[in-house]
Amino acid sequence: MTSLVEKLSNIVGEAFTSQGFSVELGTVRVSDRPDLCQFQCNGAMAAAKKNNGAKKNPREIAQNIIDILCKRDEFSKVEIAGPGFINLDITDEYLSAYLVGSTLDKRFGVNMLFDGQTFVLDYGGPNIAKPMHVGHLRASIIGDSLRRICAFAGYNTIGDVHIGDWGTPVGMVLSELEERGIIGQFITAEDLEEIYPASAKACKEDKTRMEKARLATKKLQNGDAVYRKAWEQFVNVSIEGMKKNFDLLGVHFDEWKGEACVHDLIAPMIKTLKDKKIAEESNDAIIIPIKENSDKKEIPPLILLKSDGAVMYSTTDMGTIIDRMQTHNPVKILYCTDQRQSLHFEQLFRAAYKAKLLPETVELIFAGFGTMNGMDGKPFKTRAGGIMKLEDLISMGIEKAQFRLDEANLAKDLDKQEHKSIAHKIAISAIKFADLQNPRQSNYIFDLDRLISFEGKTGPYLLYQAVRIKSLLRKAQVQTQTQDQTQKYIADNKIDILIKDEDRTLALLLSELPDHFKIALKNYTPHVLCDYAFRLAQGFSSFYASCHILSEKNKDLRASRLALCDLTYKQLELVLDLLGIEIPDRM
Template sequence: MGHLGNELGAIFARGFEAAGLDPRLGDVRRSDKPDMADFQCNGALAGAKAAKRNPREIATQIAEAVTGQGPIASVEIAGPGFLNIRVTDDALARTAAAIRTDTNMAGASKVADPQTLILDFGGANVAKPMHVGHLRTAVIGDTLQRVLRFLGDQVTSDIHMGDWGLQMGHLITELEDEQPGLPYFDAAKTGPFPRQSPVTIDDLSRLYPQASAKAKDDPERNKRSQQAVAEMQAGRAGYRALLQHFVDVSIKALKIDYGFLGVSFDLWLGEKDAEPFIPDMVADIKARGLAKEDDGAWIIPVEREGDTKDYPPFMLLNSRGASMYHTSDLATILDRVQTYSPDRMLYVVDQRQALHFEQVFRAAEIVGYISEDRLEHLGFGTVNGTDGKPFKTRAGGTLKLGDLTNMALDEANKKIEEGGRLSADIGPDERARIGQLVARAALRFADLQNTRTTNYVFDLDRFTSFEGKTGPYLLYQAVRIKSLLRKAADEGNVAGDIRIESDAERALVLTLDGFSLALQQTRDKRMPHILCEHVYNLAQSFAAFYGAHKIASEDDADLRASRIALCQAVANQLNIGLDLIGIEAPERM
């Protein structure tokens, strides 16, 4: 909770304790009746039953105990025992002043229990272009990494690429068909191989679907790919060298899409990097008698007493003796535990994989790598079109992420130009830059403002609008403050002591005060939409304040200096908040 919320909560907790009641009843939160109160406490109602007392009587006792303390201006009892709290203008002014000068945290505070975390998101595949589903894991994961770091957690992010499956076999064999003369296909050759990749990203995105289609109705073709995978796993040098080229070329392409979205990773590891751990891991698990043979495969049973649903077993090795999705995920856990000793590992992966992760997490605990409760699957819903069905191209195919970002960019540029509001002296380079920032803001905010776990409808026209609850609206407000403060500085208007006198100012500072709580909840629940909600409220409160008052043109010098200082407080928190969402505002637009 924010500065004021914290102070009040502590005061009320002491009040309840002194009255012989549970101090947790002193929970204070923003009032949902702004015309009646700034904050409210409902503890008297909740405590009445346990204490077998009249709630109004308790409320009266608490109100008398806390009146006059700290930031409290008044406490009134309403209805059956609601405690309505007003804070003093002075306390609000101090809060705003503190947020203004707190350039690091803007009123938020570091957590008391910082953790070492591995954040697994991205999940891009080699050779397969990213699609709309990758947008979600990218922006949710990236926002969480920004927020968690900001609050003091030690975060290591890993894209965990899909670089080890059958698709690699498809690529190898299909490339062999096209260019059989390449040295990589000489089984006897151990190296060295050319440093220049034999394929481009365009080659890869052509070869994979090509091979995949052939393998679909030709079992022999599929077998060749499986064979290639097996040989690659066994260490065939030419195939390993090709794999590395495929990975390098893919990463280069991925960085373009991620760069556009402002998404970054500490580690660009993948399934293949867990692979060296697999043989010993499997042998060890077998040796300890934790796995058993079943239908020719090696499995780890993960069902438990009291389960209310069926748990299929964890697949350690399939009946051909090959490692699988489960295996590489478990090996990755082992690697991460050994390398980073994390307190927790977080996976930002599609909700549909919930059962998979339950199996993996149980297996990880069974084999003793890490306890299940330190592994979290942060699932997310699907991106749907305006028809409510999964988002597709007009032709019905999967929409590539790159195409989506281009659509957003076109739409953003269109809206910027058709508004005709950019001043004429903004040149083409700056216009292009503004278009990119608007498109990024539109995409990221659109995705993040929705509850993580649910599906949402993707409506590009709505998301790129400058009106409404959108990224571009946030940008507009941020730019507006920047321009205002820049102009004020040019005219020699400086900030001064903050005075809180109007409803718009009160509302604005109370919103500022909620930043800390919003971040806390975003962390606790791993839910970025809570932060989005706060940042949007802040932008809106500012817009209302801006509409209600003169700022730089205010005649009263003290008032002018106060309002400029308040704007600086807002600018500070808004910029930090936007940055945590991964949105950057241009200097002007």
């Protein structure tokens, strides 16, 4: 199944080749002037340019193409405009046939591109010592969405949370426990929330405290029994808390590994790399030099072992690559972290290939995301200057959703359980959509009001449109139980879509899904899907306002419109699922 613009591009491309031009010139895209045409091709102007020296007239080229296209029966309009735009409209029959076909294949024209190849995605990355705050939002929901997108494309995906449980922050906590003389005692999540910041503050202010933290890190990594036991205990407590947060968000992981998991791989790795002369000593540390002559900027070496002999994140990241290759043998590994870590990943990737931890054919991908800033343009802090906990943010969203449900008078006929579940879905949709709609790479301003806003371009708006369709289809089922064909039409997917003026915009929109999916997959950018989902919801809302569906007298048209609604719902459901957003039955 190819997408509609691909089909059209093939047709127009063929026309270009027959005139001695290259196929790509026939690339067709959705028109940016819907008042003039549905689709456009700009290839004639490019063709005139490529004919270097002897310039051809682009309108003349376009005319030749048009003469060929006019003979085809897919188009209802073929025109030249301006300097040589080829403007195209397709027939309603062709559009209808395309939609029926894309519905029947259950993937709406999106190809299964990868046949079960393994793709490891590393996202979330919470730290044992720190409570989960709004800063973890992007890392987990973007990563989770990318996992869903890759899975739909056909990859066998493995999402790994990659917990930070082996570095200096852990040493800070251990040294603090030591200071207080409570090492070995049971530590609760609440304790941890107080202990880590206190320790971090002390280490920042006092060099000898920092030194203690480093020693504690080293001691833990060397296998000290007391430290190891204490560590295990608060790691478990911490993971429980993380799971609670990720469950609330609906973010899924296949693996709950951490930095510490690869500890046993590290000593042999370092020995091998030293033997092979890939790693070397420098200032008491062990490094892998990765500079290349072609570099325009300074690339510092990757530090494999710190001068005190302890391992750091660059070490465990190397070890993790070995582990992933051994256990999963993936074709791709993607890292979704803060953009500010881009240099680290450049170093890691170079070092990993240089050390031959994986063949060049395995692709390492850094999908960095922008910082979440406050209204002042600096990394976000609450008014009190602290961090905002993820749990609190979610609670605020749920509270607001519940209030809104009560206001809409939906509350009284729902039991408490369902009421809460709906409010939760609404809140999560608001939070996720507000975040995901920003392009992954760019920084964005954290605006609490916007994040839990329910009007306009928001998650709840999308849910609302989906719920309206659901309700409509539900009613149609009831009404048609007697003799109308609608139920059968939809159930069998044997739809025949009639396209009137009111239906056309939505029908055209429904043909675009594969193209947006492809871009989202290629660039690892969920926001492209957010944009499509929103336009689809908007398109439906206009359609819904412009014509009556259930009361339509013409039986065929009524059935066709219900089919269009059904298709819209299914696409919305799919795209929202790719974004990690669930649709409630009512709201």
